[in-house]
Amino acid sequence: MAAVKIFxxxxxxxxxxxxxxxLMVFIYLLTYLGFLSLNLAVLITLVFVVVVIHExxxxxxxxxxxxxxxSILLLPIGGVSRMEEIPxxxxxxxxxxxxxxxxxxxxxxxxxxxxxLNLPGPFRPFFGDFLAVNLVxxxxxxxxxxxxxxxxxxxxxxxxxxxxxxxxxxxxxxGKTIAAMMAVTGLFYNLFLxxxxxxxxxxxxxxxxxxxxxxxxxxxTVGDVMTPDPVTLRPDMxxxxxxxxxxxxxxxxxxxxxxxxLAGIVTFHDISEAxxxxxVGDVMTxxVVTAAEDEELTSVLEKMNRHQLxxxxxxxxxxxxxxxxxxxxxxxLNLMRKGIE
Numbered sequence: 001m002a003a004v005k006i007f008x009x010x011x012x013x014x015x016x017x018x019x020x021x022x023l024m025v026f027i028y029l030l031t032y033l034g035f036l037s038l039n040l041a042v043l044i045t046l047v048f049v050v051v052v053i054h055e056x057x058x059x060x061x062x063x064x065x066x067x068x069x070x071s072i073l074l075l076p077i078g079g080v081s082r083m084e085e086i087p088x089x090x091x092x093x094x095x096x097x098x099x100x101x102x103x104x105x106x107x108x109x110x111x112x113x114x115x116x117l118n119l120p121g122p123f124r125p126f127f128g129d130f131l132a133v134n135l136v137x138x139x140x141x142x143x144x145x146x147x148x149x150x151x152x153x154x155x156x157x158x159x160x161x162x163x164x165x166x167x168x169x170x171x172x173x174x175g176k177t178i179a180a181m182m183a184v185t186g187l188f189y190n191l192f193l194x195x196x197x198x199x200x201x202x203x204x205x206x207x208x209x210x211x212x213x214x215x216x217x218x219x220x221t222v223g224d225v226m227t228p229d230p231v232t233l234r235p236d237m238x239x240x241x242x243x244x245x246x247x248x249x250x251x252x253x254x255x256x257x258x259x260x261x262l263a264g265i266v267t268f269h270d271i272s273e274a275x276x277x278x279x280v281g282d283v284m285t286x287x288v289v290t291a292a293e294d295e296e297l298t299s300v301l302e303k304m305n306r307h308q309l310x311x312x313x314x315x316x317x318x319x320x321x322x323x324x325x326x327x328x329x330x331x332x333l334n335l336m337r338k339g340i341e
Contacts, residue, residue, distance in 0.1 A: 003015035010056065012071060014071070015072065016074050028041055042126075042129075046129055046133050054104055054141070055100065061099040062081065062087075068083070068084040090157070090159040090160045094156035094157065096152075098153055101141045101142050101150075104141075108134035111134065115128060115131065144174055146206075146207040147200075154171045165211060168208055172208035176205065178197075217297040217329075217333065220296065222295045222297065223316075225297060225328050226321070227323050227324070229322065231251065232254060232257045233245060233254045233256050234257065235264070239271045239274045239275065239278045239280065240276035242266065242280050253311045253325075262288060262290070264286045264288055265313060266285065270284065270285065291313070293315075293322075300324060310327075311325040
């Protein structure tokens with residue numbers, strides 16, 4: 001779903017998912033109409049502020065370790081620091097993960113000072129709400145289950161003693177157990193717990209699968225998997241000629257070359273609605289995302305996911321060397337999985 005950039009901190013764009021924006025507008029509309037109290041609307045806004053600070057703490061520590069942060073995305077269920085890659089060095093992951101909850105605990109302690117001094121004034125309810133929001137967010141995120149910070153903290157501690165993959169599996173299994181307990185409890189006490197349990201269960205499984213993939217593909221490069229010397233099309237070919245090649249070779253995407261130069265890439269989707277006498281150069285994608293022969297498959301898979309692409313031309317020494325598709329990577333993964341079963 002689309003997101004709206006609202007501001008930038010530490011060079012990091014902070015974005016609101018459109019569903020979050022709709023939710024906030026809806027809440028304040030209900031407040032204006034008198035269905036919700038202003039205090040509740042302000043409290044929900046406080047949650048938004050605290051989540052931003054929480055994610056900024058993660059991002060600041062991650063930046064100190066050289067991790068690139070694409071953005072901070074705010075969703076109705078919380079915030080996400082979109083890091084290019086979470087460090088596999090246990091100490092670094094531990095410090096990045098604990099930064100968020102620790103920041104919330106520190107803010108709660110600072111907020112408690114005027115409350116303990118029993119200072120009068122109109123801001124006293126604000127201090128109480130701010131303290132409560134920080135404590136709840138810190139405690140929730142310290143649950144030792146993915147995708148919360150507690151799951152990553154647990155993995156970092158375990159990874160000092162066992163392999164990263166095994167540490168992930170242990171933390172993920174614990175997370176799924178906690179999720180199941182929450183769901184069962186929710187049947188008797190609060191149905192919202194079932195939703196939280198489902199969220200945790202899915203997050204734990206996704207984290208394990210992601211780590212399994214990166215572990216299996218570690219050290220495997222594009223050159224090991226790509227299709228060398230791929231069939232290419234020319235920009236001066238007609239769509240009709242290109243379709244003939246596609247039906248004969250049975251591939252869905254082809255690099256377009258002009259002499260020795262990569263000019264673009266064209267897929268069946270690009271030409272399926274074009275007239276047969278239109279030139280390939282008029283329907284191809286000229287701005288091509290490419291892979292390098294010595295690039296690791298994990299990096300290429302992340303690039304494909306980020307740009308929502310199914311295949312990438314492979315370049316080496318400034319020339320087209322091959323093409324790699326998502327199918328090639330999945331096939332490699334399946335073979336490696338069979339090797340460890």
